[in-house]
Amino acid sequence: MSLQLIPPDINxxxxxxxxxxxxxxxxxxxxxIFLLLHIGxxxxxxxxxxxxxxxxxxxxxxxxxxRQALGALELGEVAVQDFGAKSQNQFLVRFEKVRNIGSLxxxxxxxxxxxxxSSNRAHVLRVxxxxxxxxxxxxxxxxxxxxxxxxxxxxxxxxxFARVSWSFGAGxxxxxxxxxxxxxxxxxxxxxxxxxxxxxxxxxxxGYSVHDTIIVSDRIREDATKRRRExxxxxxxxxxxxxxxxxxxxxxxALTVLASLLVLGGPILRPAAFxxxxxxxxxxxxxxxxxAPVVLFWERGHRIKGAAARAx
Amino acid sequence: xxxxxxxxGVYRLAAAAPLEGAESSVVLxxxxxxxxxIERVVTRFRIACELLDQPxxxxxxxxxxxxxxxxxxxxxxxxxxxxxxxxxxxxEITFDLDSRGxx
Numbered sequence: 466m467s468l469q470l471i472p473p474d475i476n477x478x479x480x481x482x483x484x485x486x487x488x489x490x491x492x493x494x495x496x497x498i499f500l501l502l503h504i505g506x507x508x509x510x511x512x513x514x515x516x517x518x519x520x521x522x523x524x525x526x527x528x529x530x531x532r533q534a535l536g537a538l539e540l541g542e543v544a545v546q547d548f549g550a551k552s553q554n555q556f557l558v559r560f561e562k563v564r565n566i567g568s569l570x571x572x573x574x575x576x577x578x579x580x581x582x583s584s585n586r587a588h589v590l591r592v593x594x595x596x597x598x599x600x601x602x603x604x605x606x607x608x609x610x611x612x613x614x615x616x617x618x619x620x621x622x623x624x625x626f627a628r629v630s631w632s633f634g635a636g637x638x639x640x641x642x643x644x645x646x647x648x649x650x651x652x653x654x655x656x657x658x659x660x661x662x663x664x665x666x667x668x669x670x671x672g673y674s675v676h677d678t679i680i681v682s683d684r685i686r687e688d689a690t691k692r693r694r695e696x697x698x699x700x701x702x703x704x705x706x707x708x709x710x711x712x713x714x715x716x717x718x719a720l721t722v723l724a725s726l727l728v729l730g731g732p733i734l735r736p737a738a739f740x741x742x743x744x745x746x747x748x749x750x751x752x753x754x755x756x757a758p759v760v761l762f763w764e765r766g767h768r769i770k771g772a773a774a775r776a777x
Numbered sequence: 778x779x780x781x782x783x784x785x786g787v788y789r790l791a792a793a794a795p796l797e798g799a800e801s802s803v804v805l806x807x808x809x810x811x812x813x814x815i816e817r818v819v820t821r822f823r824i825a826c827e828l829l830d831q832p833x834x835x836x837x838x839x840x841x842x843x844x845x846x847x848x849x850x851x852x853x854x855x856x857x858x859x860x861x862x863x864x865x866x867x868x869e870i871t872f873d874l875d876s877r878g879x880x
Contacts, residue, residue, distance in 0.1 A: 516815075519861055549865040570810055570817035588793065589808075591861045594815035733862045 497650025509660030514600030534580035632763030670744025828880035845879030
């Protein structure tokens, strides 16, 4: 006897609830835009420029003590955070503007050891610095990468489905914009660092979401050709129900892996794992509740033009 | 100060901690810092005593490692950064009679 997660004759009314979910998504997107504009992403060193220094102490200490010990170096605004398990006594120190970068690691180590003395030695394990100009350029390039990826995927889908309806391209683009906004909003709320790895994860979310949208759209196209006299709303519901098992299995397995990465992957991988985790949930959701309703609104609840024309 | 030229610019090599001695090997904690100070990566080398002149001296060991590190810089840097960032520990490379490295 085979394991059956979703009954083959399942018939949930997804499209019937479209007004509620589109309204909900619109509110979530507006909140995300508000958060992005008023609070903003917690950009990492890659995007804002500055330095990140990883320091290991022999014994426990606090962020405040480290900040005070580094005061003499005039590093400007210094952010100190625990890094990893408490027992490891490791900290990440960040600062945006450094007047004199030369021998930064040694100067920091010297200042800390002078302050703490031989009872608690500090060891600078890593120093990484990105210039403000490079950071700004990377931020602009990152934004362009997301915008261009979204646009071109929409154009590609519109072209692929042009014989049926252009609305599939519009649906895909709106779903992708929705996903990017939801993930960005979640990143703002979580205060996780947005660095180049997180950007790569966001681009991966776009790829995943469009893939999921294509699966649903392709089944709608197929069913629309087979059932030419059936209303589009019913065809869409059928297509979504038919692909539901695949959608849940694919997203479920990916989410299982990402959940482990999120919990066990450590602080460096956490922002990317979080981005992918939220992105896969919202990508799956948007394929059903955003991309499909956009097509439906576009076609005003009638049969898809291409199918209707062929039926004539 | 020992310097090596790499694809990423000139890096200075210096001991980040006193040489740790054991019966059969010594451990050198080496800081590789870019000359302009924008990057510093620390890694550990465990070197079998048979490969070293006795008594082992930090400066002499670093000088002997200079050429090897120039050639293996990218691999060493990547491995060191990966261990520090993801595992929050120092990467350790072992040189012994089977794997002599620069010695």
